Amino acid sequence: MRILLATTSGAGHFGPLLPFGAAFRALGHDVRVAAPRSFSAAVVRAGYPYLPCDDVPADEIAAVYEGAESKSAAEQNLMAARVFTDLAPRAILPGMLAAFADWRPDLLVREFGELGSFIAAEVNAVPQIQVLVGLRRFHDLMKPVVSTHLSPLAEAHGVPVDRLWTLPTASLVPASFDEPGPDVIHRFRADTPSPVPSTQDTPLVYASFGTVSGSIPFARDAFTATVRTLSTLPIRVLVTIGDEGDPADWAWVPDNVRVEKWLPQHEALRGASAQVCHGGMGSVLGALTAGVPTVVLPQFADHPDNAERLAATGAGLRVDTPDTLLDAVCRVLDDPSFRTAAHRVATEIAALPPAGNALDLV
Template structure:
């Protein structure tokens, strides 16, 4: 089988495709990945062939982001999905996607939720396609009407084809009921490695602080990380903070012995040992933590993070602390009250076994879903 994978530029949008890419490779399928140039370093480090598609004009995207920052969180998301992912990214990526469908002739197209040029190209060339979730189902469904007019401008029935296509998600039904008629759930079988002992043999609970792979580029990133560190500064825990590659750990200054800071550590290695994850509620971190049975404190900032935080808190597998300065844009800060609330949430979760029990129950549900390889057998034989 020949499977074309399509992604937009964000690492958080590409990584949900990886278990399926790896499963295809293990089966001996032919794989081609099409993505913007921003993902080329990631793609070049992998073994699968790839092609680079176009990027929207930087000035146009900057204008959309600037407008989004003046709007409410919901309206800002609507603008980014309809104008950013829908109009600009689709137009930029479509020539490469059309060529790939025309000359490579895939049997199946798998695209992350917000990559739409592949839907247009697959529809025009009669190729079956399925959508791979990068967010919770209800969040995605709320954005679907925004892209209908954009897609149908490329041909009648394109938007209808998107909504009728299979929806593939790693989140469990108990946490994230799907609004889509054809939904397939799958799990990612991670292979965690050892975690270095950065704490000199200490055995207090390990708290992992992370804002994902991209938040380090925010103008307020250093302040956000310092706020999280303040929240755990006096607690009897070991702390591992990962900043991502956009922020130098040295920029956070010296830390006490129970705190260790790295740019990046494989998430599965950390989660194997963690007692708690404190994060911004990004879908990749939420999925990874729950799949490992680790409860969370979510401090949502923008995009799908508030919805993910709500789902985690509602499930009993963690708590949500929404910063007073989170306006749904890239200027979020943590106030002293926010820092105290995060610290209190950490203490509560570590003290009450029910949070870890609930996270463990979700992990068991997720592990019982079909593997990526089993899902591929359903989709393409």
């Protein structure tokens, strides 16, 4: 079967598709990825054939986000939703229609924020599965914005936009971490190696602000302060700085800190006693899957919501400034209840059906 994965240009959006793509390939299916041209290198690096789509012009994005720094978090979320439901589908749809015409996929699996392929699949009567990139609340947030902004484009192609809410919906987020709601969400797990307990007496703390956050100036400053704080503790620290980071900028770290540009997440978490991160869903979910408690210093977007849900499970803590990080990390390392809670969620995740079973939804 030919399966098309479709994503917008963001690692946090592409990441949730990867376990499904890997599982489909393992089952013998032909899997390709359609995405904006700016994201082509990430697709190729992940090992998938790439089908091109256009990016949203930078000036259009700038116009939507004008004055964002003075807006509330809720208003900023609505700005982002406007990009996903209006600007991005208009830019991406021509490439998606070409991909369907040229390659003729049998199934579309798209991350929820990518809506151009939704229209293309409906036009071509191709079944589709949508994969949530985070908590259910962002799915719910999109509903009124989709009705306002996507409807004209969808209806111009003969697609009723309400069809979006009837599609099979998959998620890698376990129910205990998510929120209740009326829509049915089918939950799956990634095929990742089993957690490995530490064999050393000195605790290991893994610190990362994700693939994007570490390159944004205000987040980079918070990350540097985080690593400085961690380096003062009698622990081992593993730091990943992302592809855009320069290890030479970290020459100041003491001997108990190891700096890498990038490592597979399951490898970085191997033997870790705790994680410190920005609150991206990929980082939080990876630690929960490994049974590792986390301290979150939220930066933007869904980070505060993910930190809130993490604290509710008992598997971690939220801090709002690097000044309060030291106490939080010591609490997580010293109080076994955090690891117990993380193990409880890890057990829940391990009991979920594998991502390849998502094919049963169509």
